[in-house]
Each structure stands twice: as structure tokens, then as C-alpha cells.
Amino acid sequence: MKRKLVVLLGLALCLFVALGASAKTYTIGFAQTGGNEGAWRDAETASVNAAAKDMGINLKFVDGQEKQEVQIAALRSFIAQGVDGILLAPVVATGWDEVLQECKQANIPVVLLDRGIQTSDDSLYVCKITSDFVQEGKRVGEWLSKKMGGKATIAELEGTPGADPAIMRQKGFAEGIASYPGMKIVLSQTGNFNAADGKQVMEAFLKANSRINAVFAQNDDMAMGAIQAIQEAGKRPGKDIVVVSIDGTRPAFEAMAKGTLNAVCECNPLLGKIGFETLIGAINGQTYPKWVIQTDGLYEASQAKAALPTRKY
Amino acid sequence: MKASKFKRFMSQGNVGKLMWSVLALALLLVFNALFTPVIFNMKIMDGHLFGSLIDILNRATPVMLMGIGMTLVIATGGIDISVGSVSAVSGSFTTVLLVVYGLPLAYCIVVGLAVATFLGFWNGFLVARVGVQPIVATLIMLALARGIATLFAGGQTILFSNRAYEFIANGFLFGLPFPITIVAVVFVGTALLTRKTALGLFVESVGCNPVASRYSGINVRSIKWAVYVFTAFCAGMAGLINTSNIKVADVTRSGEGLELDAILAVVIGGTSLDGGKFSLAGTIIGALVMQTLTTTILTRGMPVEFTRVIKALVVVLIILIQSESFRKRMRNLVWRKAHEVAS
Structure with a gap:
């Protein structure tokens, strides 16, 4: 009896896979973190939508509201709807094993977009397509060290606590300034990757320590807030206090053109096309390295004006 | 002897609820005077005051505005957890009309506030008319x-x-940030309206006993309806401040979680969630306590991992001090200990 059931299930599964492979339009679920991190994430969502349109993909989009439980519920509903594949931008790094196990059992490949996860079983997902956050932090750290001549009093604006880019960029930045003992981070707090908190934190920092002459913001939105706080404190951002950040959104390039932001390491959000291509490859049995790296460039203020017209986000 | 004197002082009924929130604020400031004196630095820059204390006042204004409305809602025995989202609506409408449609600013602000207020009208309709539970x-x-x-x-x-x-x-x-003026006007207006007319009494009466209020001729429905409309209006103004502050309408993020801060400000201010008596001044103090805590944490540069826990611990302490029965228990404990030592 039991064996019969297994055979039947197996047959059904084969049929399902065969149907999935032969079907022309793929149905793909995308669980976004929640579009709550400003321009960068908006650009990523737009890129996924545009790529879905171009490639004739039936896209099911769920806004995760910055909550893991919402994303987990989204994944379960994707399984229930029988999607062909899932793109996941995980809001936090841990706690995904159980739901990914369910995806695996349902034979639905999962590609991680723009962030990685920590899991004991790498076979639970196809691969992650991200920038190398550590590298981004490191490049910014090295650039700042050279700019400041190896000596600076630095304030750091951290991202959402526990988020992958926040942890990695912090680590990378620390590596970048490690060989310069004069580079000291005196204050570090979370600005939750948004401008309002970035402004409030910087406002308090400037009063706590008047010697701060460099700011490392882990994303552009916080840098925009920090620049305003610096101006309101009667100092010149970009001159009295050197500001560097990561992401490379359009407002950041505009700020660089104005001279209020000194350098930014790009973190390319246009992941839609490569995300779908990888996912469809995986559906058809192709294998990928666990980490598909997006290459990012570092831009200085002097390059901003020239680069501005070509920026897509 | 000493213990009994202390006991008598503490049990005097006229010790106002307001005192405890003021005490909490004072304790926070004393802590800062000892350990973070930089917070008291103040100077005049470009003709206005500049310093952490001003920041505290300024950053607390959105929560103060929401809190003023929330105080009245809570006094009627209700609650409004939509204020954060409603604040995002006024910011969104005002900014989109201004930037995308290029309309004059005054018109944009009026529409933004009107839309937010209308959402409060809908809240009031559901609560007062349909009878849906406020939460x-x-x-x-x-x-x-x-x-x-x-x-x-x-x-x-x-x-x-x-x-x-x-x-x-x-x-x-x-010489002060403009939002402080906005709050002052709204606060004084609301205080006059609730304390110099019978409106405040009606609100408290509805919160204490809606049935008895109705029998004594108070239009319970209208009062309940009105407080939700007013709260949404306050939230709308808070939204304009939040949006203006960063020069960006961050629609997905703006005002997020502020409903909890507003409710906490009301609670720290000594207004009971059961409804009835309320204190607008208490709410203002409550908002100041919360913001002082935040600014202290930021200025001291405490590790990110601890900030929320520290906030929670301080708030629990404040609320425990306010509780009559907790104080009584602590008094008894102190009194008994004192006796044991004496004998």
C-alpha cells in the first residue's frame, strides 16, 4: 500500500516536473524584503518587474514588510500556488532552513537575491546573487584611509541590526582601515538604513564628539540624512567632514556632484534579469556556484557629474 | 519613625500622576548630568539655539502631536494604532501633489491634512457608528x-x-525649531478646548461609563467619532514634520512604529488605558522621556544590540513606579525591612 503511494507520488512529481519544463511561461514568486530601504530597493524591484515583462514571466510579488514571518508565509503561499521557482531577498540571515526544506520537497528551486543566508545545508537553495558586501566595505574603508592620510575620527552609521549587508559592510570597513592605526571609529549606531534615523543619529553624534571628521554610512539613505545633520550643525559635509557611503543611488550621485558626498561604492541593484536566468537554468537542471558575484565600482565625487546621466537608479 | 513619615507622605492621595513622569524625566536628566554632561551643551548658532536639549524637544514633536490626539482617544476608552500609517498619508499626498502635479504648497498641505483627517473620520465611523472594536x-x-x-x-x-x-x-x-511652535499651538488649543469647556469632562465621562453618559444626555457617539478625527488630523501634521525633516517622502518607512511611541508617551504620562481621566501635559512629558532616552543612547554611543533592551527596561521601571499597587507593595517591603532592623 505504502509503496504504491510512493510510486504514485513519484509519477505525479515526474509529470509535474515534465509539465514545468515544457511550459513556455514560467510562474515565479518574488519575496521582496519590503521595499523599505529607499531608492536602492525600489530600483531592484523595478528591475525584477521589467525583466519579468521582457522575458514573459508570470511574476507573483509579495512585499515582506521587513518581517521574516511575512516572507516565510509568502514562500509557503508560493509553494501552495505551485510556482516554478522562487526569488527571495531574505530580510535577515538566519531561520530559513525549515521553509526552504519545504520548497526543496516541493521541488521548487530558490535563488537568493542581493543577500545571503546562514544555513547548515547549502543544497536548500540554488545560489545567491549578491554583491560582495565585505569587499564594498573594504574598498570604502581603504579609500577613506587614503583620503584622510591614515588619520581620522570616524562615525559609523550602521544598517538594520542583524541584516547581512550591515554585518558584512561593517566587517569590510574595519578590514579596510585596519592597517592604518590612526583611523578610529569613535561612535557607531544603527540608522536602520533610512534617512530619518540617519539624520537623528548623526545629529546626536556631532554633539557627542566635536572632533568627528569622517562619516561612514552603510547605505546612501543614511548618508543623505547625515549630510543634512552636518549642515544643520554649521559644518560643511564633504569638506569639514568627509562622507562616504555604499549603494550608489541617484541621490548619492547628485550629492557627489554637489560636493557634499565624497565617495560611494556602487552596489548594483539591477538583478532582475540575471535572477530569472539563473532560476530558469536551475529549473531545467543546470547547476551554479553557490555565490554568483555582482561586480561593483567605486566612484569619487570628481567622476559623479560624468556618470550621472547614465545612472538607472 | 522615618519609615512611617515616608509612608504617610507617599500615601497622601494628592500626589498627582504627573509627578511620576516628571520624576522619570528628571532622573534621566540627572543621569545625563553625571555621565553625559555633553547633552547640556548649548550655544547660539545663526540666531537660534543649538544643542542636544533642543534636539530632544524637536525630535519629540511628531510623537507629541500624535500623543495629544491619542490621549483623548484613550480617555474615551479607545485606542488608535493607525497614527503612524496615517502620518505617512499626509506626507505622501502633500509631496506628490507638490512635486508631480506642481500645485501650490498651501493647497497641497490642505489636501494632505484633509485626506489624513478623512481616514480618522473612517476610523471614527467604524468605532462609534458600526461598533467595531477600536483596536x-x-x-x-x-x-x-x-x-x-x-x-x-x-x-x-x-x-x-x-x-x-x-x-x-x-x-x-x-530661536527654536518651528515644530515646537506647532506643538505649542495644538497643545494650548486642545487644553483650552478640553479644560475650559465641558468637552474634556464629556470625554472622561464617555471613557468611564458610556451607558451612564448616554443616559445623562451626552452624545457618546459624536464624542467618540470626534476624537478619532482629531487624532488623525494630529497624525497628519506629524507626517508633514517627518517628511519635511528629511526632504523626502519616504512613504514605506515614514512614521513606522510611531503609534507605539505615541501610546507609550500617553501611558508614561499617567493616562490609564482603561479610559476616563487623562493628562495632556503628562503625554508631552511622556514623549520627552522617550526622546531623552533615545538621544541619551545615541549620544553615549551605546552598542546597538542593547539599545532596545535598555529602552524597554527603563519604560517598565517608569510604569512600575506609577502603579499604585506596586508602590504600596514596595512601601510595605521597605517598612518591614526597617522594622526588622529596628527590632
Whole structure:
């Protein structure tokens, strides 16, 4: 009896896979973190939508509201709807094993977009397509060290606590300034990757320590807030206090053109096309390295004006 | 001897609830005077005051505005958890009309506030007319208002550059940030309206016993309805301040979680969630306590991992001190200990 059931299930599964492979339009679920991190994430969502349109993909989009439980519920509903594949931008790094196990059992490949996860079983997902956050932090750290001549009093604006880019960029930045003992981070707090908190934190920092002459913001939105706080404190951002950040959104390039932001390491959000291509490859049995790296460039203020017209986000 | 004197002082009924929130604020400031004296630095820059204390006042204004409305809602025995989302709506409408449609600012602000106020009208309708539980009615609005704000902005964060609009949060009047003036006007207006007319009494009466209020001729429905409309209006103004502050309508993020801060400000201010008596001044102090805590944490540069826990611990302490029965128990404990030592 039991064996019969297994055979039947197996047959059904084969049929399902065969149907999935032969079907022309793929149905793909995308669980976004929640579009709550400003321009960068908006650009990523737009890129996924545009790529879905171009490639004739039936896209099911769920806004995760910055909550893991919402994303987990989204994944379960994707399984229930029988999607062909899932793109996941995980809001936090841990706690995904159980739901990914369910995806695996349902034979639905999962590609991680723009962030990685920590899991004991790498076979639970196809691969992650991200920038190398550590590298981004490191490049910014090295650039700042050279700019400041190896000596600076630095304030750091951290991202959402526990988020992958926040942890990695912090680590990378620390590596970048490690060989310069004069580079000291005196204050570090979370600005939750948004401008309002970035402004409030910087406002308090400037009063706590008047010697701060460099700011490392882990994303552009916080840098925009920090620049305003610096101006309101009667100092010149970009001159009295050197500001560097990561992401490379359009407002950041505009700020660089104005001279209020000194350098930014790009973190390319246009992941839609490569995300779908990888996912469809995986559906058809192709294998990928666990980490598909997006290459990012570092831009200085002097390059901003020239680069501005070509920026897509 | 000493213990009994202390006991008598503490049990005197006229020790106002307000005293405890003022005490909490004072304790925080004393802590800072000892360990973070930099917070008291103040100077005059470009003709206005500049310092951490001013920041505290300024950053607390959105929660103060929401808190003033929330105090009245809670006094009627209700609650409004939609204020954060509703605040995003006014920011979204005002900014989109200004930037995308190029309408005059005054018109944009009026429409932004009107839309937010209308959402309060809907909340009031559900609570007072249909009889939906306040937390359910406003929970619906918490999601709906965020959706409306996001939809109207097309899911985008919208940057703007407009001197007058930026003035709302970044301007100065009488040497102080302009939002403080806004709060002062709303506070004085609300206090006059509730204390110099019978309106405040009606609100308290509805919160204490709606049935008895109705029998004594108070229009319970209208009172309940009105407080939700007023709260949404306050939230709308808070939204304008938040948006003006960063010169961006961050529709998905703006005002997020502020409903909890507003409720906490009311509670720390000594207004009971059971409804009835309320204290507007208490709410203002409550908002100041919360913001002082935040600014202290930021200025001291405490590790990120601890900040929320520290906040929670301080709030629990404040609320415990306010509780009559907790104080009684502690008094008895101290009294007994004192006796044991004496004998």
C-alpha cells in the first residue's frame, strides 16, 4: 500500500516536473524584503518587474514588510500556488532552513537575491546573487584611509541590526582601515538604513564628539540624512567632514556632484534579469556556484557629474 | 519613625500622576548630568539655539502631536494604532501633489491634512457608528493607510526641494525649531478646548461609563467619532514634520512604529488605558522621556544590540513606579525591612 503511494507520488512529481519544463511561461514568486530601504530597493524591484515583462514571466510579488514571518508565509503561499521557482531577498540571515526544506520537497528551486543566508545545508537553495558586501566595505574603508592620510575620527552609521549587508559592510570597513592605526571609529549606531534615523543619529553624534571628521554610512539613505545633520550643525559635509557611503543611488550621485558626498561604492541593484536566468537554468537542471558575484565600482565625487546621466537608479 | 513619615507622605492621595513622569524625566536628566554632561551643551548658532536639549524637544514633536490626539482617544476608552500609517498619508499626498502635479504648497498641505483627517473620520465611523472594536478598526487602517500612501506615491520615495515645505521641520521661530511652535499651538488649543469647556469632562465621562453618559444626555457617539478625527488630523501634521525633516517622502518607512511611541508617551504620562481621566501635559512629558532616552543612547554611543533592551527596561521601571499597587507593595517591603532592623 505504502509503496504504491510512493510510486504514485513519484509519477505525479515526474509529470509535474515534465509539465514545468515544457511550459513556455514560467510562474515565479518574488519575496521582496519590503521595499523599505529607499531608492536602492525600489530600483531592484523595478528591475525584477521589467525583466519579468521582457522575458514573459508570470511574476507573483509579495512585499515582506521587513518581517521574516511575512516572507516565510509568502514562500509557503508560493509553494501552495505551485510556482516554478522562487526569488527571495531574505530580510535577515538566519531561520530559513525549515521553509526552504519545504520548497526543496516541493521541488521548487530558490535563488537568493542581493543577500545571503546562514544555513547548515547549502543544497536548500540554488545560489545567491549578491554583491560582495565585505569587499564594498573594504574598498570604502581603504579609500577613506587614503583620503584622510591614515588619520581620522570616524562615525559609523550602521544598517538594520542583524541584516547581512550591515554585518558584512561593517566587517569590510574595519578590514579596510585596519592597517592604518590612526583611523578610529569613535561612535557607531544603527540608522536602520533610512534617512530619518540617519539624520537623528548623526545629529546626536556631532554633539557627542566635536572632533568627528569622517562619516561612514552603510547605505546612501543614511548618508543623505547625515549630510543634512552636518549642515544643520554649521559644518560643511564633504569638506569639514568627509562622507562616504555604499549603494550608489541617484541621490548619492547628485550629492557627489554637489560636493557634499565624497565617495560611494556602487552596489548594483539591477538583478532582475540575471535572477530569472539563473532560476530558469536551475529549473531545467543546470547547476551554479553557490555565490554568483555582482561586480561593483567605486566612484569619487570628481567622476559623479560624468556618470550621472547614465545612472538607472 | 522615618519609615512611617515616608509612608504617610507617599500615601497622601494628592500626589498627582504627573509627578511620576516628571520624576522619570528628571532622573534621566540627572543621569545625563553625571555621565553625559555633553547633552547640556548649548550655544547660539545663526540666531537660534543649538544643542542636544533642543534636539530632544524637536525630535519629540511628531510623537507629541500624535500623543495629544491619542490621549483623548484613550480617555474615551479607545485606542488608535493607525497614527503612524496615517502620518505617512499626509506626507505622501502633500509631496506628490507638490512635486508631480506642481500645485501650490498651501493647497497641497490642505489636501494632505484633509485626506489624513478623512481616514480618522473612517476610523471614527467604524468605532462609534458600526461598533467595531477600536483596536480592530484602527488595525485595518494601519494597513490601509500605508497602502494608500504607497499607492499615491507609486511606490517611490519622492525627493523635493521647496523652501517653505522644508521650513516646517527645519525652520526656526523665536530661536527654536518651528515644530515646537506647532506643538505649542495644538497643545494650548486642545487644553483650552478640553479644560475650559465641558468637552474634556464629556470625554472622561464617555471613557468611564458610556451607558451612564448616554443616559445623562451626552452624545457618546459624536464624542467618540470626534476624537478619532482629531487624532488623525494630529497624525497628519506629524507626517508633514517627518517628511519635511528629511526632504523626502519616504512613504514605506515614514512614521513606522510611531503609534507605539505615541501610546507609550500617553501611558508614561499617567493616562490609564482603561479610559476616563487623562493628562495632556503628562503625554508631552511622556514623549520627552522617550526622546531623552533615545538621544541619551545615541549620544553615549551605546552598542546597538542593547539599545532596545535598555529602552524597554527603563519604560517598565517608569510604569512600575506609577502603579499604585506596586508602590504600596514596595512601601510595605521597605517598612518591614526597617522594622526588622529596628527590632
